[in-house]
Amino acid sequence: MSECWLFHCPECGFGERELGRKGGDHDVYCEVCLEESGVRVRLLRWYADPEAPETELPEKAEPAK
16 A cells, blocks of 8 residues: 555644655545544545645645545
8 A cells, every 4th residue: 555645634734744654545534623523524536746846735635646
């Protein structure tokens, strides 16, 4: 299983920076929201671009399918 996704939770702000690694294909829902409130919030995910700085969400970040 490869870890190649950058991700961000639109509800709580949790992302790959807080987790300390890029997300894998199994990372679909926010772990923080699920554990703390039992709510499934779909993560916004996008492939990491090795050429781009990993500082912000891409302009058109949409959930991965």
